[in-house]
Amino acid sequence: MGRVEVTPQEFTYVEYDSGIIASLAEELAGRVGLPDDVAISIEIDEELPLPLTGSTADVVDGNAELWFSGANFENGKYRCTFDEPVARAELATNLFRARDRLQPDFASASPDEELAEALRGTWDVWAEGRAVRLGELARRVRRQYVFRLYNGFTDVADAAFDRLWSGDDFTWAELQSISEQCAAADPRPASKRKGVPRKESLKQ
Amino acid sequence: MKKILPPEELARDARFVRVNIQDTIADPRQAKVSERNTGSAKLEPDRPAAADRARQLMHGIFMGEVQALEGAGRTTFDFTDEEVPFQLKLDMARQSWDESRHCEISVKLAEHMGTEIGEFAEATFLYEAACAPDALLRLTGVNRALEGLAIDVFNTMKLFGDHSGDPVLAACEDWMLADEVTHVKMGSDWLRRLTENDPERRELALEFQRTVDKLFSLGGFRGETDDNPIQLARRFRELAGFSTEEIDELSEVTAEAQAEAEAAAGVNKS
Amino acid sequence: MSEPRQPRAAFAPWDRRELPGIFGVEETARRVGNYKWIEMRLFEALGGWVATVPELDVKLVLGRHCYHHAWHSELWDKRLPELREMKTDRLTLPPNDEMIAFVDALREPEAPELTIEKLVGVYRVLLPHKIAAYTYHQNGSSRITDAPTIRSFGFILQDELEDWREGEMLLQSLIETPDEVERAANRQRELEKLIVAAGGIAGPGTIGGETGVPAPEGVAVG
Ligand SMILES: [Fe+2]
Ligand SMILES: [Fe+2]
Numbered sequence: 001m002g003r004v005e006v007t008p009q010e011f012t013y014v015e016y017d018s019g020i021i022a023s024l025a026e027e028l029a030g031r032v033g034l035p036d037d038v039a040i041s042i043e044i045d046e047e048l049p050l051p052l053t054g055s056t057a058d059v060v061d062g063n064a065e066l067w068f069s070g071a072n073f074e075n076g077k078y079r080c081t082f083d084e085p086v087a088r089a090e091l092a093t094n095l096f097r098a099r100d101r102l103q104p105d106f107a108s109a110s111p112d113e114e115l116a117e118a119l120r121g122t123w124d125v126w127a128e129g130r131a132v133r134l135g136e137l138a139r140r141v142r143r144q145y146v147f148r149l150y151n152g153f154t155d156v157a158d159a160a161f162d163r164l165w166s167g168d169d170f171t172w173a174e175l176q177s178i179s180e181q182c183a184a185a186d187p188r189p190a191s192k193r194k195g196v197p198r199k200e201s202l203k204q
Numbered sequence: 205m206k207k208i209l210p211p212e213e214l215a216r217d218a219r220f221v222r223v224n225i226q227d228t229i230a231d232p233r234q235a236k237v238s239e240r241n242t243g244s245a246k247l248e249p250d251r252p253a254a255a256d257r258a259r260q261l262m263h264g265i266f267m268g269e270v271q272a273l274e275g276a277g278r279t280t281f282d283f284t285d286e287e288v289p290f291q292l293k294l295d296m297a298r299q300s301w302d303e304s305r306h307c308e309i310s311v312k313l314a315e316h317m318g319t320e321i322g323e324f325a326e327a328t329f330l331y332e333a334a335c336a337p338d339a340l341l342r343l344t345g346v347n348r349a350l351e352g353l354a355i356d357v358f359n360t361m362k363l364f365g366d367h368s369g370d371p372v373l374a375a376c377e378d379w380m381l382a383d384e385v386t387h388v389k390m391g392s393d394w395l396r397r398l399t400e401n402d403p404e405r406r407e408l409a410l411e412f413q414r415t416v417d418k419l420f421s422l423g424g425f426r427g428e429t430d431d432n433p434i435q436l437a438r439r440f441r442e443l444a445g446f447s448t449e450e451i452d453e454l455s456e457v458t459a460e461a462q463a464e465a466e467a468a469a470g471v472n473k474s
Numbered sequence: 475m476s477e478p479r480q481p482r483a484a485f486a487p488w489d490r491r492e493l494p495g496i497f498g499v500e501e502t503a504r505r506v507g508n509y510k511w512i513e514m515r516l517f518e519a520l521g522g523w524v525a526t527v528p529e530l531d532v533k534l535v536l537g538r539h540c541y542h543h544a545w546h547s548e549l550w551d552k553r554l555p556e557l558r559e560m561k562t563d564r565l566t567l568p569p570n571d572e573m574i575a576f577v578d579a580l581r582e583p584e585a586p587e588l589t590i591e592k593l594v595g596v597y598r599v600l601l602p603h604k605i606a607a608y609t610y611h612q613n614g615s616s617r618i619t620d621a622p623t624i625r626s627f628g629f630i631l632q633d634e635l636e637d638w639r640e641g642e643m644l645l646q647s648l649i650e651t652p653d654e655v656e657r658a659a660n661r662q663r664e665l666e667k668l669i670v671a672a673g674g675i676a677g678p679g680t681i682g683g684e685t686g687v688p689a690p691e692g693v694a695v696g
Contacts, residue, residue, distance in 0.1 A: 013233050047236040050324070051260035052253045070233075071256070076324040077221040079231065117250075142318025146255040149368050188369035202252045204240065205522050205584040215528040215586035273537045274525035280540060281522030285514075285563070290551065297517050297544030300524065304537030307530075321530070331525075 002026050004040045014046045014070050014080045021073070024084070025091050029064075031134055032095040038102065039063040040095075045204070046070040049079070054202040056112035057094040057101070064098035066091075069202055085137040092131035097123060106172045113201060121150040122164060122179045129165035140165065151179060152186030207282045208337060211328040214274060219322030225329045229423045235469030244430040247360055249368040257433070258364055259319045265357060266310035267326045272354070273303035275334025275346050288339045295390045299347075302383045309376050316372055333416050340398050344409040347391025349416035352441060352454075354384040356426055359437035385444045392445030418457050423465025427458040495616035502623060503557035505611060507565025508676040510550035512577070514566070516600060517543035519581040528586045532593070532644055539641070542633045549626045556622060569677025576668040590648055591661045597641030598658070599665040600675075605634050607674055610681040 004025045006018040025040055034040070041063065048054070048069040056067045072090045075083035100106050100123070112120065125147050132138040144161050151157045160178050164170070170178075216222075228234075247257055276299035283293075311321065330353075333345035358381040365374030399406035421427065426434040436458065441451050485491070497505070520540040527533050554562040568574050580600060583591040612627040649658050674680025 013236075047233050049231060049233045049237070051256040052237065053256045054253055069253070071253070076260075077322070079223065079228065079325065139318060141315065142255075142259065145259070145317045148370070149249055149255050153370055153372075186369075200252055205519070205526065205581055209522075209525050213526070215526050215533075217528045217530060270533070273533070277521035277524035277537060277540060279521070280544070281518045285566075290514075290547075293514070293518070294544050294548055297521060297541045300521050300537040301541030304534045307534050307537075 003036070003038070004029070004042065007041070007043045008046065011044075011046050014074065014082070016044070016046065016070070016073060016082045020082070020084075021087065021091075024088055025066075025095070028088065028092045028134075028136075029095050032092060032099055032131075034064065034095055034099045035102070038098075040066065040098075042066045042068065042091075044068050044070055044073070045202070048202055050074045050076055052202055055090065055094050056203060057097040058111050059098055059101040062102075064095070066094050066098065067203055068094075089128070089131055089137040089139065092134060092136045093124065093127045096127040096130050100127070100172075109172050113203065116179075117150040118179045118183065119176065121147045122160070122175050122182075125161055125164040126167060126170055126175065130168065132165075151182035152188065154182070154185045154187070156185035157182045205281070208335060209278060210335065211331050214271070214328060214331060216326070217322075219320075221322070221325045223325035223327050225327035225422070228327065229465055230469070232469070234423075235466070238424075238431075238466060238469070245433045246430065246435065247364050247433050249364065254364075254368075255317075258361070259314075259317045260324055261357070261361065261433075262310065262314050262317055263319050263324045265361065266307065266314055266321070268330050268350075268354065268357070269303055269306040269310050271328060271331035271334070272346075272350060273300055273307055275331055275350070276300045276303055278334055279339070279342060279346070282337075283339050292339070292343070292394060295394070299387055299390065302387065306380050306383065309380060313373060313376055329419065333420075336412070340395070340405065340409050341412045343391055343394045343398075344413045345416045347387055348395065348413050349420055351384050351387040351391060352417070352444070352446070353420045353426065353434075355381065355388060355440045355444065356434050356437045358384060359440055360434045381440060385440055388441070388444030388446070414453075414457055417454055418461045421458040421461035423468075424458075424462030427462055428455050429459075431462065432458070491617040493616050493618055495620050496614040497611070497620075499557055502615075502620060503554060503559050503565055505676045506550050506553050506557060506623065507559070507562075507567055508569050508573075509608075510547045510554070510562070510566050511568050512573075512600075512604070512675045513543045513547035513550065515577045515581070516596070517541070517547065520596070522581070523592050526584055526586055527589045527592065529589055529648070532589055532648075535640060535644060539637050542637055546626075546630045546633065549630065553623060553626060568672075569675070569680075570672055572668065572672035573675070573677070576665065576672050579665060579668055590645065590654060590657050593641055593645050593648070594658050594661040595665050597638055597645060598662045599669060601634055601638045601641065603669055603675055603680075605631065605638065607676055607680045608634065611676075614682075 002022060004022040006022045006025075009018050011018070021042065021044070025042055029038075029040060030036075043066070045068070048071050050071040052069055053071045054069040055072055056065075058065050068090065073082055073087040075081045075086070101109060109115070115123075125143055128139075128143050132140070143165070144158075147161050147164075148157055151160065160182050164178065244251065247261065248254065251257070276296045279296040280293050280300065314321065330350050333350050334342060336342040336345055358377045362374050362377035362381060364370075365372075365377055395406065395409055399409065424431055426432055426436065428436050436451065436455060438451055441454075442448070446454075517540050520536045520543065524533055524536045524540070527536065551562050551566075554565055559565045568577070580595040583595070608627050608631050612624055612631070615624055617624055645658065649655055669675075
């Protein structure tokens, strides 16, 4: 038994293999630098198809708890099938964020479901950028689109994106500050900005 | 080259993978999602998975534009000078150019959103409307039903661009929307002209349109309630020659399509 | 300041337009009818092929060029009644059966692996012949009597030349191996023979020569 536990063990609607997912997570956790004594639980909601993606990475009692929509691992060309490069990138990105949460200066970061979209977007860029430097699949423009959606279609946001994507070290306070700078430069009315957590969630 | 090219023969490069739309609608996960209370299904930036939903829809739009281009192109070729008026052929050639530009716009927009060509599977149900061997039915199916769906989709996408403050998306969708209104108007005008003295044939064409409209409502993908990601664009449809009664009727058709899909999937809405 | 009532020549010194052209009204109408016919068969073929070519860039270009030729056919259709043919269909004809054979051969390829054959027919055979025919007619017409036809030639030739270049560039990007060079050359040879047999898009004399050019008509004004 490794330190990774995947739920469900058997998938009904999709052709995913919990053993493969567990071994990928095990390998990536080591490369991401998640300490060996941190247990990892991964819950996958297989009822959610593409494009209903979503994920959370929280730390509870010192252990990493990851939740993914089944869509995050799904191959867009072949319905219900597992896309390994995409799944690896998703796992690595979220494992990075779990590792971040173990750092003392991230102690004040709210759980993912309570995070504002803009801040979550900021953190995701940094995490995915690091995963790409590990050699995982790069979907830079896709990530930038998500970032712009929540942090503004502005030069300030684009410059922030570049810094986050290529940077290795940020503190929680720095991520917050970057998101605030983007908000200050965003000409959209406050109602269109995503400074508050959204009301609905795919996570049940 | 033969007349009437079946959907299986649409030529694609190695990036594209074909899927049957009925398989997607019948995917048991769709029914599971319908049963959940996740709020409005409208495409809005503050809805869950908004970015990926918009990206996938953009890819669907691209595929739809390719098929609309192919359909319009085939209509210039499939009918002889005796079967259709010269002006109708000219309209279809004009539409080919418009759809070709729409493909170009969609590729650029997909790039802007980080979507790769062929990232998602392609369903060819839109092109199928362009395979009717009767020119009147084809015009009605393509220019009234398919192009009408395009109006609804582009309006939804334009609003998404507006609401998310994306300067590129909203502007481009508005240009495409202008063209699609023209295409639907072509359909409305030709339907009237070709059946001026033949009310029976006109009714036959409208019946065909209703069938196609129901199919294109994709079991609740399009409609006028909070459950429908794509909303009927009443104002633009009016500009394109739809009467209020016709739009009301279409609204009923979309509701029927949704009810049938839910019944087939055994959805239990509480 | 010049004196407004001072008589001036009707033609400015730099205006070298002359009478007459080499074709009369009837011959012009016949040719315009041939032009409309070939533009129609061409835009139909391009429209039909869109769905049969897998190359995305080619697909989109064919969709665009389809409209260009449709618009040309519309310009010719509008010109015909001005040339005394009120029932434009009556002159919307191929010049001869050989031209029909050429068009049938041109439009025959369908399979997705035949993009080179499709494009060679249009961009290495038909368009060069159209450009030649239109240029000959344009240059041989009086810019006074037949100015409306010449104006259409101006618009059409601009499209034809640009489309020719675009199609040729697509072909050059598709032809990569000696085998593909052979395919393109064979196809061109096969179709060129057919269009030569037809005498060009307006039949024998399409670009002058012994067979078709009528003697100048009208009054010579020196
Ligand atoms: Fe379109
Ligand atoms: Fe259209």
